[in-house]
Amino acid sequence: MDVTPQPPQSSDPNRSLLDPSGSPASPSASSAPSATPPAPPAPPPDPGPPAELPPPSLRTTLRRAALGAVAGAVLVTGAVVAVPDDEGTKAPPLPVPGSVSRALAATAAGSPVALADLKALIGDRRRWVGAHPSDARSWAVLGAAYVEWGLRSADAAYYDRAERALKRSLDAGPGEDGGTAARVGLAALANARYDFGAAKKWGEAVRAREPKQWAVYPALIDAYRGLGDDRSANRAVESFTELRSGVPALVQRARTYLDRGRREDALASAQDAADRATAPAQKAECLYLLGELARKRGEPEEAVAQYGAALRTDRTHHPSLAGRAGALAALGRTDEAQRDYQAALAGLPRPEYMLELGELYESLGQHRDARSQYARLGETLARDAARGVDDALLRGRFEADHGNPAEAVEVLEAEWARSHRSAAVADALGWALYRSGDPDAALEYAARAVGTNGQNASYAYHLGMIQRELGRYGTARRSLEEALRTDPRFSPLAAPAARKALDDLAAPPADAG
Numbered sequence: 001m002d003v004t005p006q007p008p009q010s011s012d013p014n015r016s017l018l019d020p021s022g023s024p025a026s027p028s029a030s031s032a033p034s035a036t037p038p039a040p041p042a043p044p045p046d047p048g049p050p051a052e053l054p055p056p057s058l059r060t061t062l063r064r065a066a067l068g069a070v071a072g073a074v075l076v077t078g079a080v081v082a083v084p085d086d087e088g089t090k091a092p093p094l095p096v097p098g099s100v101s102r103a104l105a106a107t108a109a110g111s112p113v114a115l116a117d118l119k120a121l122i123g124d125r126r127r128w129v130g131a132h133p134s135d136a137r138s139w140a141v142l143g144a145a146y147v148e149w150g151l152r153s154a155d156a157a158y159y160d161r162a163e164r165a166l167k168r169s170l171d172a173g174p175g176e177d178g179g180t181a182a183r184v185g186l187a188a189l190a191n192a193r194y195d196f197g198a199a200k201k202w203g204e205a206v207r208a209r210e211p212k213q214w215a216v217y218p219a220l221i222d223a224y225r226g227l228g229d230d231r232s233a234n235r236a237v238e239s240f241t242e243l244r245s246g247v248p249a250l251v252q253r254a255r256t257y258l259d260r261g262r263r264e265d266a267l268a269s270a271q272d273a274a275d276r277a278t279a280p281a282q283k284a285e286c287l288y289l290l291g292e293l294a295r296k297r298g299e300p301e302e303a304v305a306q307y308g309a310a311l312r313t314d315r316t317h318h319p320s321l322a323g324r325a326g327a328l329a330a331l332g333r334t335d336e337a338q339r340d341y342q343a344a345l346a347g348l349p350r351p352e353y354m355l356e357l358g359e360l361y362e363s364l365g366q367h368r369d370a371r372s373q374y375a376r377l378g379e380t381l382a383r384d385a386a387r388g389v390d391d392a393l394l395r396g397r398f399e400a401d402h403g404n405p406a407e408a409v410e411v412l413e414a415e416w417a418r419s420h421r422s423a424a425v426a427d428a429l430g431w432a433l434y435r436s437g438d439p440d441a442a443l444e445y446a447a448r449a450v451g452t453n454g455q456n457a458s459y460a461y462h463l464g465m466i467q468r469e470l471g472r473y474g475t476a477r478r479s480l481e482e483a484l485r486t487d488p489r490f491s492p493l494a495a496p497a498a499r500k501a502l503d504d505l506a507a508p509p510a511d512a513g
Helices: 056-067 099-108 115-131 136-153 157-172 180-192 196-209 214-227 230-243 247-259 263-276 280-296 300-313 318-330 334-347 351-363 367-386 392-402 405-417 423-435 439-452 457-469 473-486 494-504
Strands: 073-076 079-082
Touching: 099 115, 115 136, 136 157, 136 180, 157 180, 180 196, 180 214, 196 214, 214 230, 214 247, 230 247, 247 263, 247 280, 263 280, 280 300, 280 318, 300 318, 318 334, 318 351, 334 351, 351 367, 351 392, 367 392, 392 405, 392 423, 405 423, 423 439, 423 457, 439 457, 457 473, 457 494, 473 494
Parallel strands: none
Antiparallel strands: 073 079
8 A cells, every 4th residue: 555645636627816917717717737736755664563663671662652642643733632532442552663653752752743753653553454344443534634635735635534534433433432532633624624613613522522622722712713713712722732732732822812802911922932842843843933023023123034934944944934934925025935935845846935026026126026936826826725625715805906806806705604704804805805896894894804913914904904994094094003013024015005195194184093
């Protein structure tokens, strides 16, 4: 059996939102993707026959790793979602020491898994379930590993494989009292597809039966954040940190503080996490978070340093490449920024990186390159949608600024109707309404975004522009000043527009509010 993860073949056409000229494509238009997802790395050395047991002393260590609540991790926005133990089931024999045992040990500690170790785990479990198709636990491990591989390769084709494996685990499981591992995996899968309602359902089902099962809480946190339920997210963070201390808990706290606008607390928690982290994959994730915090504070020099440290720790950490690209662009080092974006996209073709690079090209007057990048973005979003990923938020943002604002409103209103009511969705919907010519309706959503997530330069900019359109010049000035004070270089396109709008408001009418 081939142990290397390979993308399943699909005959579905890849529909593009934009044609190469940058005009909206007709609904029937289709084209091949401009870049294929990166192939997984070369196969690792065979970790040994799945049925071969390690020596007794190591067997004990590995069994604890496999049964101590984790057996296959999924990294989602910095949080480790682990596949937990199901009571009453027997763990399969474990392989000899190597990549698979490192993967199990990392997840038992609540840490990210190195890519090579993740691939070895997938290969090992594929071989095992091929010979033992009724092993519910191993199907759950395999499904969760596929979710992470999909995230780490930006290849949504793996989510179909994950779903089949996780449902196979439920079918093979011990009924009402089992299936915890598969349900946690299904919650993580739903988050990866931006189906936060389904993620909440799966996660809460586990929590209702096993409230002390720490592995479910990161998936619940992501689901609640995606739904805009900050109160439930905060409670889930508290539960997680009570059950699982150390670096994973510090990372969750840092993200919670950032959502609340408590930047100094977020920085302290993230720095503490980075200081405590030991494994390269975990260390790199913490350093990346420090880079993100520096960017949001408007400190691109510090951000470049933190992203660089992450890449020196783990050269495969492509999010740090993309983050460094954005920070370099803010510093005016645009050639280096383009280089880093292109390298990041070669290893991790996430659509948000395509949008950022396209806007950088546009800001530099490289309009042909921008149109090409936007076309690639459209193709990627269409392909992912065909595979069950509904990234309505990014699509709405893209259409509002670079496509059809009316379509952006339609997409984002549907997202809001699904109860996806995070600050990000509120901001995007408000901006789309403004761009489509309805600033009155836009104001409520934009104000909600700023009120929910303070100290966000982009949200403050959008609110200021809406307020200016409504003739509320005093509040518009304050919002635009807040945006530029938070981060004077928050976007290669929007930051110059904010400065120009503020200059235009320098001498407002005497009766301005």
